[in-house]
Amino acid sequence: MAEETTTEDAREDDRYGLGRERVLAILEAAEAQDAATVNELMEPLHPADIADLLEQVDSSERAAILKVHEIDGETLSELDESIREEVFDLLSPGVLSDAVRELESDDVVDIIEDLEDDQQKAILDALEDNDRLAVQQALSYPEYSAGRLMQREVVAGPEHWTVGEAIDWLRSREDLPDDFYHVTLVDPRYHPVGNVTLGKILGHRRDVKLKDIAEDSFRTIEATEKEADVAYAFNQYHLISAPVVDEDGKLVGVITIDDAMIVLEEEAEEDILRLAGVGDESSLSDKVVATTRRRAPWLAVNLATAIIASLVISLFEDTIAQYVALAVLMPIVASMGGNAGTQSLTVAVRAIATKDLTGSNVLRVIRREVLVGTVNGVIFAVVMGLVGWVWFGAPMLGAVIAAAMIINLVVAGLAGTVIPVVLDRLKVDPALASGTFVTTVTDVVGFFAFLGLAAVVLL
Amino acid sequence: MAEETTTEDAREDDRYGLGRERVLAILEAAEAQDAATVNELMEPLHPADIADLLEQVDSSERAAILKVHEIDGETLSELDESIREEVFDLLSPGVLSDAVRELESDDVVDIIEDLEDDQQKAILDALEDNDRLAVQQALSYPEYSAGRLMQREVVAGPEHWTVGEAIDWLRSREDLPDDFYHVTLVDPRYHPVGNVTLGKILGHRRDVKLKDIAEDSFRTIEATEKEADVAYAFNQYHLISAPVVDEDGKLVGVITIDDAMIVLEEEAEEDILRLAGVGDESSLSDKVVATTRRRAPWLAVNLATAIIASLVISLFEDTIAQYVALAVLMPIVASMGGNAGTQSLTVAVRAIATKDLTGSNVLRVIRREVLVGTVNGVIFAVVMGLVGWVWFGAPMLGAVIAAAMIINLVVAGLAGTVIPVVLDRLKVDPALASGTFVTTVTDVVGFFAFLGLAAVVLL
Structure with missing residues (x-):
């Protein structure tokens, strides 16, 4: 029961x-x-x-x-x-x-x-x-190319066909694909020249010519194109299916929006995971050993950058020994820089992925990020300056942390934008490597600016 | 020229x-x-x-x-x-x-x-x-509901229609939508009962009944459903268009895959930006003031957590004053914990968003993350133990940092999974808030474990 x-x-x-x-x-x-x-x-x-x-x-x-x-x-x-x-x-x-x-x-x-x-x-x-x-x-x-993504079952007919001829031919075929959304028009060399949606075929009389009801905008995809670019085109141009051609321009397959949607989601997922230093971890069903093996290298890279930051701190051991409050406050400057840098780089990485950050606006975006860093730097300089002053009763300590905060947040905005752009130009995926570089920069600059200024001003 | x-x-x-x-x-x-x-x-x-x-x-x-x-x-x-x-x-x-x-x-x-x-x-x-x-x-x-996303222009006909009747009716209509992929079958009360793809209509003879060629799997969407759930359904079940019904089950509109694709991308984008503490920043064209206003609150939250971490450090001022090497090494433990925690929480946040992390496997996933944290903890404990020993010539310092590393990476795996799951149960978007909580935990635990052990063992 x-x-x-x-x-x-x-x-x-x-x-x-x-x-x-x-x-x-x-x-x-x-x-x-x-x-x-x-x-x-x-x-x-x-x-x-x-x-x-x-x-x-x-x-x-x-x-x-x-x-x-x-x-x-x-x-x-x-x-x-x-x-x-x-x-x-x-x-x-x-x-x-x-x-x-x-x-x-x-x-x-x-x-x-x-x-x-x-x-x-x-x-x-x-x-x-x-x-x-x-x-x-x-x-x-090649892997991750349009050729791997496409279906080879295409529905195509000569450009001179009428609606009636198309319907008769479709009815006579036993092997229509499960899902298709266009009849692709081809010339005698089997080069695609237009796409007619099934809705248009159904909505017109039998004697209407297919080429008169073909879609205005028509794009073909090369079989060797990267699947990420294919997904971009589907999303940008609201395509529902697109013919794929070989190097001679001949129709060899078709890609439909459901396949493009999967790629688009995989690309966004990959960016999220790479930004978090999880490599290309695919799933929750991965075993402990496989997961550790994927994540450990990123932790190793982080360890190396953390040790670089520690080397910077060790330059100022004498200063810290004389003024222990510095040890208490120094992680704040580094942490704020790391966070601000991550904000800038995440926006930049996604804008590169969606082709919104281009040669035409890169200088404007860098200028904006530096200005945002400056404004936030001033805001949090005032806050932390007061906190440092009140906490340790030392106005000059407040001034030092305030100055270091401004320097680090400006650098964070600059590094957070320039580093992904440069990596992208160098054909390195900015989602994969930017985080490490940016936090190394903000750690080093943060500790150096704070402890260096303290050494000069306070001692 | x-x-x-x-x-x-x-x-x-x-x-x-x-x-x-x-x-x-x-x-x-x-x-x-x-x-x-x-x-x-x-x-x-x-x-x-x-x-x-x-x-x-x-x-x-x-x-x-x-x-x-x-x-x-x-x-x-x-x-x-x-x-x-x-x-x-x-x-x-x-x-x-x-x-x-x-x-x-x-x-x-x-x-x-x-x-x-x-x-x-x-x-x-x-x-x-x-x-x-x-x-x-x-x-x-409501905003972000299926009712806002749908087109109201629907193509629907009675369930007893044949292919021929459907074609004649489609040809007679002047106002067909630009893009439609199904004829939706409705009962006399205008409740949708099936979907027939246009490809099937074109591929069958005029006397075939539409209900005999309707799709096997058929889903309706309620107008009040959240658009994120609609996008999930399109992606999970490879839908191309789906009828939308009101609270009485009557057909009121249709959602097509291109709209779902846009929502799916927006959701992934939102998660990326929220994980990075950039709120819902929409674009590179935002002005400096608008951008600063969006990002500053996240930096303020980070400042608060950084100050909490500093308070932990300040408990050990005397220890640090006696042993300055601790100040040099302490950011490493916190940084490694923060990174490992971010890895775990990113995987958890995405798995929650894609409905892969559920009540059925949450304990298994938490166990896995803790085990991964333990294995990585041991690996980096050995590395950092040796580094600490060699750098400062003090084997016990190496032992202290090694122990603190293991503790912090285990905690990172645990907090990185439990915190997003709990936030999700509390109906708080885990992408938005997990990062702050997790890094607060790893900072506090990292500094406390390292400096606390040092105070006990080294002095």
């Missing part, structure tokens, strides 16, 4: 995502290897939610679920990389090949590209000949 | 975005108030690029361009909020009302919702009666 109630509750689930009730009920049934209940509970779930479920549980629970539940192709393609290999090893060859055969070529490419050679071979062998060829051709394009 | 070359070069532009050459040529012509050249140079630009151009130049340049170039509706709707009011004030009432009348209702809503009352009224007055009504109805939904 209690079991029954749980299953009932599980059906009254969150509209989005996986409810805790359902997850617990599935795990309980999986542990008991009760296939009927597991499958009944999983049946209403979207493949994306099943993939999330598999990511959220631990290895032994995953194995228990997969013993009684046959995974399908779409769920496979939704699975996070970090557990894909593990899941593949759990599947029987029959289940794996059934699942893979359901997928379109771009999804197979996405699954296969990060696998070990033997797993890759197993999947390629499971495909039919023409699908295998399509996947192998896609894999011949 | 030189002028001619510049204009030529400008045409050979970047495929995406605005080339520097073109921007300079436009600014030069605008300064000379040469309307023909400005319009010739701007003619090939997409409205999104024109909006970017207006954002990248300064106020006087914007005014010069808008004096000779008539802005259209799409460009208006692409403009960043930060300069919208300024641009609106520059436009003549005639240009403004022409521009606004071109737009669909959801775009007008997007433009109008952040404007001052008098500007809002001017735009509403410019609209035709039924458009004005549609905009006013949309504005009656």
Whole structure:
């Protein structure tokens, strides 16, 4: 009876995502290897939610679920990389090949590209000949290129077609892709010359020429273009699908907005994680060792910069020994500089990523950041000057910390903008490296300005 | 002749975005108030690029361009909020009302919702009666809700229709929306019951029933739902468009993937900026005063936490006075803790945003983060222990810093996960507030552990 109630509750689930009730009920049934209940509970779930479920549980629970539940192709393609290999090893060859055969070529490419050679071979062998060829051709394009992202199934017709001819042809085809949004018009050399939305085809009479109802703005994408640029173009120009061409300008595939949306989210995610020094950590299902291995290098870099800052402090050991209040206050100047620098660099890094910070406005932005640093510097100089004065009863100590604060916040605004711009020019991802450089600068300048001024003024 | 070359070069532009050459040529012509050249140079630009151009130049340049170039509706709707009011004030009432009348209702809503009352009224007055009504109805939904995001122009038909009936009806309509991807099937009470993609309609014979070719998975969105949840659903379930219903379940609008994509990007952007303590800074075109006003509160919070850390240090003034090496090394422990904490909290904040961190796996994730903190703690304890020993020739100093490092990195992993989870449960955006709490914890624990152990062990 209690079991029954749980299953009932599980059906009254969150509209989005996986409810805790359902997850617990599935795990309980999986542990008991009760296939009927597991499958009944999983049946209403979207493949994306099943993939999330598999990511959220631990290895032994995953194995228990997969013993009684046959995974399908779409769920496979939704699975996070970090557990894909593990899941593949759990599947029987029959289940794996059934699942893979359901997928379109771009999804197979996405699954296969990060696998070990033997797993890759197993999947390629499971495909039919023409699908295998399509996947192998896609894999011949560089990683993270439009060629890897595109579907090869295109819907295209000659530019002289009428609405009626297009509809008759579409009805006669057995193998239309699941999702398509345009009929692409091609010239006799199979070069795309225009895009007609399906809405326009449906809204016009049979004798209307397709080229008369083609979209005003039309863009093609080169197969070798970077996927980040493709995502940018979709977002900037509100594209819904765009034809992909090879180096001769021939139509070879199509990219649709749902693929671009995934790339756009991955790019933003990558920037967030890189800014935080988490490398390209992909998921919560990563193991402790893998996570430590990804994060330790960034902590090592931070340790090196922290030691540089300590070397600066050690120049002033005698000063600190005579005036211990300096040791108490010095982290404040460095911390404020680090924070202000992070503010500037985050804005700069994102503006570079979204192509809002360009050669045309870089000087204006640098000037703005320096001015903001100056204004904030003055505000917090006054505050900290008073705090330092009152706390230690020494007006000159207040003056020193105030001066150091202004210097460091101006430097923070300057470094926070110039460093990402320079890194970008040098083709280094500014999200990856800016933080370290900027905080090194603000630590060194902060300690040096505060302790140096103190050594001159107070002693 | 030189002028001619510049204009030529400008045409050979970047495929995406605005080339520097073109921007300079436009600014030069605008300064000379040469309307023909400005319009010739701007003619090939997409409205999104024109909006970017207006954002990248300064106020006087914007005014010069808008004096000779008539802005259209799409460009208006692409403009960043930060300069919208300024641009609106520059436009003549005639240009403004022409521009606004071109737009669909959801775009007008997007433009109008952040404007001052008098500007809002001017735009509403410019609209035709039924458009004005549609905009006013949309504005009656809460900000950031699906009701604000949706288009009210829907393409819907009864569930008993055949492909042929749908096509005949679509052909007879004069007012089809520019972009639509489904015909939504509705029951007699106008409740949506299914979605048929246009591709399926085009690919089937006239006598096929629409309900037999409707999509397997079908989701409706409530008008009061939060736009962030809508964007999540589009991304998670690969939706292309989804019907929006009111509280009675009646169809009132449709949301398309391009709108969801914009929200998804805004949400990620917001998280990035909030994590960096930049509030909701919207753009590079913000003025110095506005930018300072947004950032200063975060620096003030940071100052408060830095002062708390200083108070901890001041407890140990006597210890530091006797052993100045402590002042040199103490920022290292705090800095490493801050970095490790930021790594953990960034991963947690994003996992919460993408609904990957849930009640089902929160304990597992906390355990993982603590273990990662422990392993990294041991690694960097060994490194810093040796550095401290060698640098100051004092093995016990090395032991103290090593122990403090382990303590602080374990605490960082714990605080970096628990704090965002707790804030989320308390309905506070974890991206906004976690950073301050976590670095306060790691600063306090870092200084206290290091200086406290030193006071006990070394003196």
